[in-house]
Amino acid sequence: MLLFDDSGYAYVNNFVQNTRPSVILGSTKGSQLLNHLGNYVGKAWSAEDGYLQCSTTSLKTSENTWPSVTLALFITKPIPFIREFLATVSRISYPTSKIDIYFYNNQKYNEEEIEKFLQNAKKLYQTVEYDNSDTELGEREARKAALTFAKEMLNDFIFMLDGDVHLITPETLQLLVDTAIAGKFGIIAPLVTLHGKLFSNFWGALDSNGYYLRSEDYIEIVDGKRTGIWNVPYISKAILISKEKIKVLENSYTYNVMVDADMSFCEYAREMGYFMYVDNQHYYGFLVDAEDFVSDERLHPEMYEIFKNRYVWEQRYIHPKYYEALNSRNIPQPCPDVYNYPLMSENFTKELIEEMEHYGLWSSGKNEDNRLAGGYENVPTVDIHMKQISFEKEWLYFLDEYVRPMQEKLFIGYYQQPVEAVMMFVVRYKQGEQSSLQAHHDASTYTVDIPLNKRGRDYEGGGIRYVRYNCTVPADQIGYAAMFPGRLTHLHEGLPVTSGIRYIAVSFLNP
Known part of the structure; x- marks a missing residue:
């Protein structure tokens, strides 16, 4: 049993004999336990001072003398947000x-x-x-x-990076190379995890079949x-693999x-006695959840990833000024109780339009509408419902997580969580189809209209013209929500589109 003394140093206690062994021997099967103990005993790690084994070299020499590296990138399965992955690769701070x-890459979707x-x-x-x-x-x-390529290039290291790893720290490669040189680590990985979850890129222990077993220190690491x-x-x-290990790991x-393949690599390293290390001294980045991601059923499948990959989803799809607006005291109010604020990024608006046009089944713009429970629409538009593209759950969650907080800020004293909405759709205005919309009240407590182009x-x-106030707003800032009360006070009309095509996303909240 691993224990810590009053100074914070680790020691092994034999509970059967009530002794502290000076030497511990283990069979081949016991080598993993010995490796685990070696992480702590012999003043390797202290509960007071942490890691004690090595310092770094800091690569303070001229960049011309830095070690050469093969950067090996792999996309071996459907993975969302490859665009963002490539951006993190481009930001790696190391001499090109x-x-x-x-x-x-074996995925057509990312080609x-x-x-x-x-x-x-x-x-x-x-x-390249x-x-x-x-x-x-x-x-x-x-x-x-x-590995063969790195050997032929005579590189000092190879850094093998999968497409579901997003490195947030640009200096990651520098830090790893620095650490590998200082500690003579031939095989070392930066710790990356799924956001808010315990799933990571290392295992602290193995079961009898060679699969994951949680080590006693896994969660704390x-x-x-x-x-x-x-x-x-x-x-x-x-x-990251050093050139000495590149030569012996090709097979x-x-x-x-x-x-x-990953388990084969680790099994080989274990059986050949090549130690593998994971480094969590810095925050390096995170893993994208690619489990069950299907890339060939939709035009923009990442748009549907708000539940599984919210952090990176938000980076792509939420307006970069949204949180600034949420924390601001002053939100533009071009008409009475009509608030205008940044919500959707241009990526989101563009992809939503394309997803709707890809689906293509626009309504007729007539009163008869078999999509509705009663089969009749009082104020019809040419539109496609979020439900029709199987985006209803995601859009509702988007409204609850990003629109509701702004509503609570602006319409003080009104709360409903989660929000409810049945009518959530994208409207298409154009000459020769439907270019405008008659004055009407929305069947909502409040409405959000978002220009998409x-x-x-x-x-x-x-x-939009708000009839009661004789107030007109251009409603032409891409991704900016116009939020206003629905039924009773805000009779409004959609003004004619004279050329081209205008798209807006409309949601009637808490009907």
Whole structure:
């Protein structure tokens, strides 16, 4: 049993004999336990002072003398938010003259974005080698090819990075190389986890079948309550390997074809006696949840990822000025009780339009509407409901998480959580179809109208007139919500679109 003395240093206690052993021997099967104990005993880690084993070199020499690295990127399955992944790769703070790129992608969905990245990479990095989408190379062979590539390039390290790892700290590669040199770590991974969850890219222990078993320190390492560099039996997703280990690991991914490539790699390293480490001394980044992500059923499948990947979803889809507005004392009020604030990013508005047009089944704009319970719409529009593109749950959650807080801020004293809405839809205005909308009240406690495209570029005309106040607003700021009371006070009309096509997203909240 591992215990800590009054000074914070770890020791092993034999409860059977009530002794503190000076030497511990273990069989091959016991080596994992010995590695675990080695993370703590011998003044390796202290409950008072933390990790004690090595310092770093800080790479203070000229960048021309920094170690050369193969940056090997892998997309081996459907993964959301590859665009954002590529952006984090581009922000890696390491001399591009010291980096060679190897890129493997077997997903058609990401082909265009990756091709753009590669064309730019060819201008920046020393060498760029890739297999993009139409490759016949399997994952195991690709990972082996990356190791061979690094060896042929005579690189000092290879950094193998999977597409579901988003490195937030640009200095990650510097820090890892620095640590690997100082501590002579041949195989080391930065800790990355799913946001708000315990799932990570390392295992602290293995069961008898070689699969995940939670070690007694796993949660504290993941939560950052214990920081250091930890000898562990399994790492994945982001791995830095020194040139000495590159030479002996080329066949690691094909060592055991009965398990996944990552498990084969770790099994090989364990059985050959090559230690693997995970470093949680810094916050490096996070994992995207790619479980059950399907890339070929929708035009923009990331739009549907608000539940599983909210953090990165928000970066793409929420207006960059939303939180500034939420915390501001002054929200523009162009007409009485009509508030205008940033809500949706231009990425979101563009993708929502494209998703609707991809679906394509716009309503007729007539009173008869079999989508409604009564089959009749008093004030019809040419539209598509969120429910029709299976976006109802996601949109409701979006309204509750981002619109409701602003409503509570502006319409003081009114609370309803979660919000309710049945009518949530995108309206299309254009000449020859439906260019305007008669004056009407909305069947809501309050309404949110969000312009999705740009006047002067996509259409001319348009806007909203609030009849009671004889007040007209252009309603042409992309992604800016117009929020106003629904029934009773805010009779309003949609002004004619004179050319082009205007799109707006409409939600009747708490009917």
